[in-house]
Structures are given as structure tokens and as C-alpha cells.
Amino acid sequence: MTDSPAISVKALRVQFGEREVLHGIDLDIRRGETVVILGGSGSGKSTLLRTMVGLEKPHSGSVRVNGIDLASAGPKEFDIVRKKIGLSFQNGALIGSLTVGENIALPLLEHTNLNASTIEVMVRIKIEQVGLTGFENYSPSQLSGGMRKRAAFARAMAMDPEILFFDEPSAGLDPIMAAGIDNLILNMKEAYAMTMVVVTHELASAFLIADRIVVLDRGSIVAAGPAKELRESTHPRVRQFLDRVPDSEDDDDVDHLRLYTEGSVAKS
């Protein structure tokens, strides 16, 4: 079990209606590894992440998390998998009717038999880890974007998960706040040695936190390897992404049309 990958994605295809957005993805993520899935807007990286946590169903292929195939898993197996993962959403997705503290306490209340005082202590520890001490009783709407992301980290960490997923952790934040979030991820990586999957399009963040980078383009993996190897990649799309070279206007139009043309992505 320990040698088996934490996440194993085989020949994964995901479709929305007739439009295929992931075209046969193969990816193994080892235990304790931090993998960054890098790609531009519409590359399918968020869909890949959502499929890895079971929010999207594969059209074909398989996603195994801790050895459990999500495509064929029943509700109980899904629960087993989900109690061992944490997902920090792009915009936090904190429950608006609960305070920050209640959001973090929620999975502990629902899935453990811990008493209220123990849960309170655990919430305080998680809040301290993400630097939000004193904000336990604030509602999510009273927090800034960066604080909401931190609170979402704390909630994702609440059950001490084996695998932690981040969806665009530093998107929409100023450089100082983004650097703070990167540090937070690095600290978690050092402290817990857990498996982390980070979806982002921020190059600086990716190279800072990744053990391995996977570059996704138009629903396919075009490059994968350690950060250093990726920097020296000669793949034209990877180079274009790393060197921040815009698509030609013609390509832009074709890409835009492709988003709306059902099935056409599959053939690209």
C-alpha cells in the first residue's frame, strides 16, 4: 500500500455533453509528493482536479485515490476517500452561514466523536497555523480574499488529510499575499510531508512549491517532470507558457471557437 501511488489516473477522459475536455490523461502521484498541475485558462486543469476528488465523473478511464477507483466507488467508499483528502477551493467555498471557526469545526463535528472542547482546541490550532488567530468568530463575508483562502486551507486541514488539493491557491491575490500563501503551502509540506496536488497558472508559485510539475494544454499532458527539467523544456507550448508568449490573434480566435464547438477539442 505504501509503495502504491496516492493517486493514479489512467487514460482519463472527461466530457461535458459532447465536448471532451480531458483526452486520456495518465498520471501517478506518489505519497508525500507535491505535484503542481500547470496550465492556461481552459486547459482542463480544474476539471482534472475536480475529477480527482470525485466531483466530476470520468467518461472513460479511471481515477484511483488510495487504491479506490472513484468511477465505480459506492457512497461508503467515496466517504472513506473523502475523509482522507482536503480540498481548498479557489474562492474558499466557506459555508456562508457559519463562522470561520464553525467552518473548520464542521468536518470534525460530523466525522469524529471528539468532544466540543477538543474540537475547539483543534480549531484554534488550525487557525493559528494559517495565521488567522482572532478571526474565529468572523463570517466568511467579513474576510478579505487572501484570508478566505487561508480559512479554506485550515478547513481542508481540519481532518489531518493524507492528500491535500489546492485549486488556484494564489489566483487573484496581490504578490505579497500570494507569496504568503506559497509560504503557507511550503510550511505545510515541511511539517506534514503529505501528498499535495496544486492546480495553478502562476509560474512563480509552481516553481517554488513543486516537486514535480505537470503541464496541461487543451486537455492533454504536454510535459511532466521536476521543476528544473521543466524550465529547460523545448516543447513549443511549454516554452510559450513559460516565456509568456501570447497566441497569435488567429490562434486566439480558433481557441475561443473551440470552447463552444462541441467535440472539436477532442480532435485538436
Next chain:
Amino acid sequence: MNPALRLLATIGTASEDAFSYTGGLAQLFGRSVFVLFRSPLKHGRNLNRAIHQAMLGGVGAIPIISLIAFFIGVIMALQGAYELQRLGALQLVASLVAISITRELGPLITAIVVIGRSGSAFAAEIATMRVTEELDALETMALNPIAFLVSPKFLAMAFMLPCLVVWADLMGVLGGSFFGVIGANFTFGSYMAATRDALSLRDVMTGLVKSVVFGLVITAVGCQEGFSTGAGAEEVGKSTTRAVVISIFLVVLVDLIFTALFYVTHGGA
């Protein structure tokens, strides 16, 4: 296509959609009941959430329901007195108000106010949670959105609607008595005595039975519309509007069915 065939096809499609929608509501209710009783350890928390919903949707509605039911009572008395006076039967105004309020208007007015306050709020809350990925967050935490969001609402509404209807009945009768004392030579005591004589337990019970079903319908439609919302703020608005319109239609339909059933089973009484 032949116009008659086209009409038939339209009716067929609409009927299929209606059955499918009603099936969806029943499924939501069934799943809510199932998760409510599946995990006894979570009953305490579900009850707390239900009490919170009952306070929001039930207790919070008391002032507006009181006012509307009181006015409806006065209006019924005024309208009734107009005709009854011509027949020299003004003393029957108390019976008219009592029976019409307890059997029909109390439950219906209460349901419509609750649709406006709670049904729309359920749809908006769940639709917003869909748009902001809060429902996805619940799922990834292995929390069932139905257990977390829907079951407590069903529990709260099934309990609060009958309570609100009793209150609305009382306020409607008080409204009638307001006219009775001022315009129909009743004393407050004689008006209440006339009301008591006019009412049977069955009048009140038919209203209460209907109100439980109204509560379930309002919750099911509000939650269903919330879950099935599309992306964006505009869709949240559309879901809320649909929840209100469909709830009002279904409440009136359920009212019709129950009234017909009561009529048939009690020999046209």
C-alpha cells in the same frame, strides 16, 4: 405536423415534464427522510439545524401572518355581512368567518406568506451555495448536502406550518370579531361563542393536515430549484422566481385535491 398532433405532442411533453418534476420532489423528500433516520448520532445536530430553520421561517413569520390573517378576517366579515344583512342573517357572520378561515383561508394565506419568505429563501440559499461551490465543498468533506441542508428544512416546515396555521386561524377569527363587535352588534364574548358553536374539530383538522403537506411542498420545491440552478447570479434569481411560482401553483393544486378528498369522504359536508 398536423396541428392536433402538435397539440397532443405538446401536452404529452408537458405532462412528462410535470411527472418528472414531481418525481424529483418526491425523491428529494424520500432521501431527506432516509438520511434523517439513518444516523442516530447526528440527530442532535439535525434537530438544532431544524430549530434554527423553524425560528427563521416560522417564528419570524408570525408578525406578518398575524397582520394579514387579521385583515383577511375583517375583509371576510365585511364581505359576508354585505350579503347576510340583506337576508337578515347578520348573526351568521361569525360562522362564515370561522369556517372560511379555518378550512381554507388560514392555511392558504399562511402557505403563500411562507412561500414568499422561506420557499424563496431556500431556493436562493442553495442556489448561491451551488454557484459559490459551497455544495461541492460539503461533498468533498464527505457531508451529504441533503442531510446538512434539506432534512432540517423539511423537519422545520412540517412542524411550523401547522403551528402558523393555528395562529393565523386565531388572528383571522379576531379580525372577524373586530367587525362583529363594531358593526354587527356582537360582544367579544358572544362573537367567540358563536365561532365556537360554528366550528367542529374537523374544520380545524382539515386545515392542519393540508398545512403539513403545504410545508413539505414548499420545502421540496425551494430546495429542488436551488439544487438545479445554473451558473451565475442571474440563474439564482431565476431559480428563486421559479420556486415561488411553482410552489404557489402546487400549494393550490394540493389544496384542491385535499378539499375534493374531504368533500368526497365526508359526504359533501
